[in-house]
Amino acid sequence: MRKISATLVLGALAASFVLCSCKKETIEPSKVPIDVSSGAPYAADFHSESALSSDYDSTILAHYRTGRAGSFTGVGGIRIDYRVFEKSGGSNSEKGAIMLLPGRTEPIEKYAEVIRDLGNQGYSVYAMSHRGQGESQRIISDPQVGYVDDFADYVADTATFASNVVGAKSHPKKFILAHSMGGGIAVNYLHDYPNDFDGAALSAPMLGLNSGVWPANVTFELSQEMVNTGKGESFVPGHGPFNPNLKFTDADNDVTRSQARFGAKMRVFLDHPALQLGGVSYKWLNRSLKMGYKADKSSFAREVKTRILLFQAGNDTLVRNDYEDRFCGAAPACQKETFSDSYHEILMERDSIRNEALAKAIRFFNKLKR
Known part of the structure; x- marks a missing residue:
C-alpha cells in the first residue's frame, strides 16, 4: 500500500480509527510494565524464514487447512468469514485463546505461519477476515477497491466475532493479536468492551496516517468533497488494483525486508485471485481520518484500560509513530517495544525481528493473570 506523496495529496494509505460512543464499566489494571525482555519462549522456538521455501506446503499450509472455516452476518448483511484453530482437548490443554485481527488487504491465509507458531505455544487461534477484504464479502461492486461505509462497522463485526465465536467456548484466558488496521480496530474495540479480553499485542497499529507533507485536515477536506460529489467508491490518486507483478x-x-515472507504473501494472492485487494477509496480514507480525530485524543486513550503491548516499527512509512507514542503514553496499561530496524509488517519481517516480536507477545500473554 502506498504513502501520500507531496504531489498526490489523496494517494495515501489511510489508517483505521473507529468511533463508537459505547460506554461500559472499566477495569483498573496495574500500570507496572510486564517484563518481556527475556525467558521462554525464545526467538529460536518460532518458524524460520529459511525453511519457508521447503516446508510451506507440507507444514505451514497443511496446518492452515486443519482450521475450521465459518462465517457470520456482519453489519448491513455483509458476510464475515473466519477460521478457528483449536488446541486439542479444548480448555483442558490450551493456555488461552488469541483473536487475530489482520491489517488492511490481508486475508487470514497470509498469517498461516503466525497461526502455526501460536498453536505450537499452546494457544487456540480465532482469525477473522474484515469486511470488504480477504475471504469476507466485498461491499461494493468493484472487488479491488478498499471501501467501508463506517469504521464503526469493523468494531461491530469484531464484537460479534468475539462474543459468538471466540466466546462460544470457555478459555483460560483471552487475548488479541492485531496488526495495522486490525490494531486500530482492536484499540477501539477495547475502548468499548474493556472487560472482554485479558490483554492485547498490537503490531504497528494504525493510530495515525502518514500523509507526507500534507496535513491530515487538508486530506480530510478533499476526501470529504469527493465523497459529497459521489466519488466515494473511486480510488484515491496513486492507488489502483492489486499489482500481481510487484x-x-x-x-x-x-513493508518488509524478508524476501521469503514477501514471496509467501505474493503466493497467497496469486494462488487465490479472489483474495486480492487494491488501494483505498475516497470514502475509506475519509472515514479513517474522521475516526482518527477521536482516537488521537488523550481522553480516548485514558479509557482504554486493557493491558496492551505495542510493537513499533522504526522504519514504518505507512503509519505515524508519534500517534502510537501519544496513545501508549496516555493509555494507563500500555507498554511499548520498538524494533528500530523493522518496516511496517513486523510479524512478516526477518527472523531477528519477527520471531523476537512473537516471543515477546507470548511472554506477555503467559504472564498476564486473569
Whole structure:
C-alpha cells in the first residue's frame, strides 16, 4: 500500500480509527510494565524464514487447512468469514485463546505461519477476515477497491466475532493479536468492551496516517468533497488494483525486508485471485481520518484500560509513530517495544525481528493473570 506523496495529496494509505460512543464499566489494571525482555519462549522456538521455501506446503499450509472455516452476518448483511484453530482437548490443554485481527488487504491465509507458531505455544487461534477484504464479502461492486461505509462497522463485526465465536467456548484466558488496521480496530474495540479480553499485542497499529507533507485536515477536506460529489467508491490518486507483478526489490514494497515472507504473501494472492485487494477509496480514507480525530485524543486513550503491548516499527512509512507514542503514553496499561530496524509488517519481517516480536507477545500473554 502506498504513502501520500507531496504531489498526490489523496494517494495515501489511510489508517483505521473507529468511533463508537459505547460506554461500559472499566477495569483498573496495574500500570507496572510486564517484563518481556527475556525467558521462554525464545526467538529460536518460532518458524524460520529459511525453511519457508521447503516446508510451506507440507507444514505451514497443511496446518492452515486443519482450521475450521465459518462465517457470520456482519453489519448491513455483509458476510464475515473466519477460521478457528483449536488446541486439542479444548480448555483442558490450551493456555488461552488469541483473536487475530489482520491489517488492511490481508486475508487470514497470509498469517498461516503466525497461526502455526501460536498453536505450537499452546494457544487456540480465532482469525477473522474484515469486511470488504480477504475471504469476507466485498461491499461494493468493484472487488479491488478498499471501501467501508463506517469504521464503526469493523468494531461491530469484531464484537460479534468475539462474543459468538471466540466466546462460544470457555478459555483460560483471552487475548488479541492485531496488526495495522486490525490494531486500530482492536484499540477501539477495547475502548468499548474493556472487560472482554485479558490483554492485547498490537503490531504497528494504525493510530495515525502518514500523509507526507500534507496535513491530515487538508486530506480530510478533499476526501470529504469527493465523497459529497459521489466519488466515494473511486480510488484515491496513486492507488489502483492489486499489482500481481510487484517485486521484492520494488519501491512499493515498503513493508518488509524478508524476501521469503514477501514471496509467501505474493503466493497467497496469486494462488487465490479472489483474495486480492487494491488501494483505498475516497470514502475509506475519509472515514479513517474522521475516526482518527477521536482516537488521537488523550481522553480516548485514558479509557482504554486493557493491558496492551505495542510493537513499533522504526522504519514504518505507512503509519505515524508519534500517534502510537501519544496513545501508549496516555493509555494507563500500555507498554511499548520498538524494533528500530523493522518496516511496517513486523510479524512478516526477518527472523531477528519477527520471531523476537512473537516471543515477546507470548511472554506477555503467559504472564498476564486473569
